Amino acid sequence: MLLKAKHKKNISFFFKSLLISMQNFLKQFKPKKYKAYNKYVIVSAVYNVEKYLDDFFKSIINQRLDFKSNIYLICVDDGSTDNSANIIKKYQKKYPKNITYLYKENGGQASSRNLGLKYLKENDLNIFWVTFTDPDDFLDRDYFYEVDSFLKKQNNIAMVATNIIFYRE
Structure with missing residues (x-):
């Protein structure tokens, strides 16, 4: 018919x-976006991870903790030869107050993280909590919410460790 x-x-x-x-x-x-007790910085060493970057950024931007108010991301490109830089710059353009892109010649993950920490210190961003998350990882939507809730209840704490769950590709 x-x-x-x-x-x-x-x-x-x-x-x-x-x-x-x-x-x-x-x-x-x-779930509603949550205004945090603390602010957080993610320092991420980037090297030829273009295929993971969209998922990485989405897992951070879509946090239950309000990304625009509480999370700052420093991406240190360790001399990538793929499209990683362009992908980072796309997100940086959308969130210029939350994402910084730094480039350096290839020197390894530790030197990239150190450059991110140096940038943080030199620019006096006044953010106390720093984490290292690699761009081939993604965070649970409640990651920063749970960390922030825990820290809110603690009076004297200098470090937090969380669980890691490994998935095979």
């Missing part, structure tokens, strides 16, 4: 309306 053009439009309209209604309904269950 063939549908007339008029009925096809109605069916299309029906499904679009249904989809919009469902999206609006589901928004109420999405």
Whole structure:
């Protein structure tokens, strides 16, 4: 049985309306962004990881902890020869107050992390908590929320260690 053009439009309209209604309904269950007790810096050594960078950035930007207010990311490109720099710059353009891109000649992960720490110190960003996350890793949506909740309850703490879960590609 063939549908007339008029009925096809109605069916299309029906499904679009249904989809919009469902999206609006589901928004109420999405966890709210959380304003943090602390601010955090991620120093990330980047070397030829273009295939992971979008997932890496999404896992940080979509944190339950409000990214724009509480998380600062320093990406140190350790002489990548792939498209890593362009991908980082794309996100940096979108979040200029939260993402810094630094380039250096290849020298290894430790020298990249040290350059990130040096940048942090020289620019007096006044952020106490620093973590190192590699761009081929991704963070659980509640990672910084859980860390921040823990730190809020502690009076005298200098370091936090968290669980790591390994996945095979």
